[in-house]
Amino acid sequence: MKRALLPLLILLITVSAMAQQLPPNPNYKANDRFEQLGTMLPTPNSTRAASGAPGREYWQNRADYDIKVELDDDKRKIIGSETITFFNNSPDDLKYIWLQLDQNLFKKDGIGATSRTGSVSEKGMSTAQLAALNNGRGSSLDPNVEYGYQIGSVKDKAGKVLPYTINGTMMRIDLPVTLKSGTSYVFGVEWTYNVTEYYGRSGYEFFPKDGNANYFIAHWFPRLAPYDDINGWNHKQFLGQGEFALIFGNYKVAITAPADHVVAASGECQNYAQVLTATQKQRLKQAETSKTPVLIVTQAEAEKAEKRENKNPGKKTWIYKADNVRDFAFASSRKFIWDAMQSDVYKSGRKIWCMSIYPKEGNPLWEQYSTRAVAHTLKSYGARTFEYPYPVAISCHSVAGGGMEYPMISFNGGRPEEDGTYSEAVKYGMIGVIIHEVGHNFFPMIVNSDERQWAWMDEGLNTFCQYLAEKEWDFNFPTRRGEPNQITDYMSSDKSVLTPIMASAENVIGLGPNAYAKPATALNILRETVMGRELFDHAFKEYATRWRFKSPSPADFFRTMEDASGVDLDWFWKGWFYGTEPVDQDLVSVDWFNIDTQNPEIEKEIARKEAARKQQTMSKMQDAKTKGETVVAQDSTMADFYNRYDPFKVTEADKHKYDQYMASLTDNEKALIQENSNFYTLSIKNKGGLPMPVIVKMGFEDGTDSVAVFPAEIWRFNDAQINKVISTKKKVVQWTLDPYQQIADIDTENNAFPRIAAPTRFQIFKQQQQKRAPNPMQMQGAGAGKVSTDPKN
Template sequence: MKKTLLPLLMLLVSLGTRAQQLPTSPNYQANDRFEQLGTTLPTPNTYRTASGAPGKEYWQQRADYDIKAELDDDNRRIIGTETITFYNQSPDDLKYIWMQLDQNLFKNDGIAARSRTGTVNEKGMTTTQLQDLNSARGATLDPKIKYGYNITAVKDKAGKALPFTINGTMMRIDLPLVMKTGTAFVFSVDWNYNITEYYGRSGYEYFPKDGNANYFIAHWFPRMAPYDDVNGWNHKQFLGQGEFALIFGNYKVAITVPSDHVVAASGECQNYAQVLTAAQKQRLKQAETSKTPVMIVTQAEAEKAEKRENKNPGKKTWIYKADNVRDFAFASSRKFIWDAMQSDVYKSGRKIWCMSVYPKEGNPLWEQYSTRAVAHTLKSYGARTFEYPYPVAISCHSVAGGGMEYPMISFNGGRPEEDGTYTEAVKYGMIGVIIHEVGHNFFPMIVNSDERQWAWMDEGLNTFCQYLAEKEWDFNFPTRRGEPNQITEYMSSDKSVLSPIMASAENIIGLGPNAYGKPATALNILRETVMGRELFDHAFKEYATRWRFKSPTPADFFRTMEDASGVDLDWFWKGWFYGTEPVDQELVTVDWFSIDTQNPAIEKEIARKEDARKKTTMSKIQDAKTKGETVVAEDSTMADFYNRYDPFKVTDADKQKYEQYLATLTENERQLIQENTNFYTLSIKNKGGVPMPVIVKMGFEDGTDSVAVYPAEIWRFNDAQINKVVATKKKVVQWTLDPYQQIADIDTENNSFPRIAQPTRFQIFKQQQQKKALNPMQMQGAGGTKISTDPKN
């Protein structure tokens, strides 16, 4: 309601006094929140500059690999030998080098298994569940099989054995001579290991119906650990959650498999002429110019291979070459269907092979969507980063859910029902995971961040780009992460289960919302609300371009985003990345002020309405039924001047007095009076802690509305509670904070004034147990399922 009426000059003095008031809140922390990150970030140097760009002396190591490996399908084993050329491009002398032995994650006496926690369910547990309590990352492991690497030889170029020490998932090799800067060291490692069942990143999936397995082989060979200017040797143990820190190099890989297998891998195959049939080679040639995917290996051919009519199919070796990649992975199976097309998604016209391999269990979804989703991802990500530099991108169908990424190849879930039908969630989940995993080619396969330390630098940035790519695929795409209102449940969780985004990947509780959802949401808020699309897109592209084929740290990202946009974001990084506080703004009160115009036409009309409001009581409403029975109503002689007098009528004397008043005012003062401006003082609390822009929607008396946006710096003098004066020509009847869910406010019920009650919905359950519902495709009789039309069923 209107609090008071003020003369014009008194109002101007009052507003001027309010503007000069200093904060007095005992919870005042604004200086800390809006000061620069300063020493929180590492000191800039000649390797990494204060602008966020690589310095003039930036360096990184490199390792080239020549690998020969065989997949033993009968025994589920990999046997391999590799020759590594390691280049010391650092300014330091090295006495030893470190390699990563990621398969040692699955050793039952390893740190991953011994540090895993859990409890026994007193109501009962299966043998497998009990075994899993002490196994690595919950992988289902056969207790009779020894997992982890068997290192059979480590030799120098001349064949002389090199001393080595294995520490969990790391191996140190002591060098015969100190390795000087600018030199290279060539050595070899022979190894083998037993393949685990697929655990989310690699392994095999067995199909009991046809007795075959699909293999998804990753972090499968001993790999060089990075040595960099930030950490020296990056040899954090692999505990299963934090992913990988790697360096670039060139790969030549020869993969020997049963001759009826189809192989897909990082890089370009060098010997299709030897491993494909004449028909398959002809189809591959056709795919070079096709605008839609062409079947290279058909479903009929894959189903024939599944039957294994030839019990001794022999072996084939597929040879791949991959340049300037940080890793290498492959998939192999006799069950694989294979489709492909060359896509020219960029203005340069350069063509890129987009491919998919999948078993029949993935159809019809995979043949319809997978390869097209690959091409779309390259186009969408390329538009906001850089042109995809590699010659091929492959999507490989693994088990039902989730996915995992490697250079030029990814393992993706999403499987329909056996009858070929699927839910909407399965369809969009599959497309989403393909976009996400193929998108990882940009982050971290090319913008090469340290995943084991900073999970958000690849997962968060990639999830943000996935969110944009999904919307570009389908306007109504049911995106899971990116919209501010999708992270509020996590941000309002108990603080005991919250970690800062800047926590190490292995130590995060709730990796999904923390490393994927929250940073993706933060970037969306920066783009839509804090910076605007134009400034954000330019800065984000600058970051990706600067650190293409290099290894950035969080400071490089933070500094580049500010450097390229000219927007101070330190307050934002503090709140969203270094803290766990939520966003919760409360609109406490709204005080309404208007100028006493002294215009009788206006002021007397206002007084008339106020008088009428005060007289509209329940008694008056009831008395109106008998107002014709009063003495004055029945006897007109009882009425005099005052029964006919209108105190709110504008008289000539009123008009003359008003004209005299106007003559004393300046032109600006007269204009302000004539506009009859309303002034509203909004009292807003920052209950959550994170300062964010204040977005206010005003619903006017005439049914229209308007939105005002105030920057986060509005909190810089008091981060607990502020007053903001808003001037409008029209009267506001409803105020709403964050009307379009832009800032991830965890409690929207305190965002309105006057308050708008929100109902809590509940459901009345039927007494009888309900049967599992068919998915919509099955209900419509799609996919071969017969649906009864009998109303009794």
């Protein structure tokens, strides 16, 4: 809408008035949104500073492990014993200690089973689904097998029995003497448990065709729970969704497995000389200097081993050592192919073993991409955090699908078809999950957050880094999480299923969008739109560096990001992390004001065009056909001065009057007239509730455009609706909010003024068909023996 032409003085008064914020409405919350977090965060103290850094008296406990474990392949069983040295570095004296017994998740009467919900479907159910509902433990568990830990003994260093109490997935050991601050305690535990089928975090996968199983063994030994300055003992029950809160320590683990198995684990193998063949050792030596992965165990060798020609292969013990890690996992199978290379991804020149372990079912994808993806991840993550400190990083191919992470080793999905072909989605999905799970070495394996409570602190930060690493792998990588427009469906969901990012991991509905996608998107928005890349990257790196090998809380992250950047982000943490409101900015209207320049050359031409526009009526266009028949046209004596007068012609009097007017203006007033002939008042509503920067694209009459960016603080006086005046020299014909999808606006149809209608496309079909992800490789007949490993093909 264009307003009447205004003299300069009147215009300036009007602009001043329009620049004021609209009065608050009954739902006004601007002060709450833009006040500091204050008491929502814990009070800084000597262990956690106000800056977000570890305090001068920061402390954390540690536990060292000496473990002996045997994998019984025939009985699918783990038999283990461990000696634990627990260091009480806290200022407190401890009467007891708590250990985590995560395998008890699968007990029939455990909290994991009894707290599961579900219903019987009237449309029918499989026997496996019905069994899962009946036992509450999942369809993959054998109802005739007793799962969970069988604790053989708990003894002190001298062999004296220690009393213990098991509470679900936790075990309390009562100490004979109070463990004083600054002292250590040595004790031992013996246990066994039956391995479950792979359930997403650990277990085994059985291959009926060749009768073998791949084992992915994790959260397999009783582990120390953290005792820290925030919660004391961290002993929240393990319900399956919230992952793990752990402490650092040094590990020595002797893993006994069938002699024809290949074993990979957290840490460095100490006895390759005893467990590898001469050929394998020679290949490993070659891999030390190779720029591409070298096969240590070939597919042909793995296929021969899986035939089990030797029915009694005996046993072999692999000894691994891992220092300053928070956990330990291993994988074992006779089906494993193994490739490796040493990669010098850092400027320091220090080499890191990058390895992959996979069965033939993973090829050709795994042989081509896995180890390269490992090396790329270490490089990408290291550039924005710190140099990867461990000597090895291993990607192990598990059941098709997702993945799971542990120090120096991860279990990753992504499997081609049996003929060796694969869809683009499978390829990029596999590379993405490897980047994600290897990336977890940084968050939380080194920056050691409490995953049981704050899933977003590892999953969200890691997904953000994964998003950046994927784009560095391939410019056209089909990233799933990180872009603002990818979270809008979730943020526009019904409020009954939305929980804040700051909710406990076990209580979150929709863990994927909530703990992975939403925080990753929030960080991307901070980097691209709110802070800018330079400030964000510096602050993020500072956080990672401050808290590597320590245990940060959310407050430590929030405070560090602000401390290192100098940007007040409390409003952002409130909206994105503590709230569930979406972003929905509505460009309600635009009022257009012109400055009356009083220049007759300009103003009379504008008036001429406006008069001509008003003449373009239907009646006038029809009358034009007979204008020669009018009285004046037929009789010239009926025409006088006014029939020949041009009111839009510039006269000498007009020029003189304009010269006098210009002489009365200051230089600043003259510049204002010459540079800004159009003033627009934009009326914008914050319909979603979550305040964000206002980004406006102006499409000009001449086909060019420009973008104006206003910070989120524009809402600080009124978070419901604002007016904003924008001045331009050129006429704007189209206005668009968030033109480049930067703020996760859930409704883009109200972002344009004038409104732009978008069609909804529909398809006509004869019969509804179930669509499957396209696999062009298979459709073109590229079988397993024909699949090219040339990246150019």
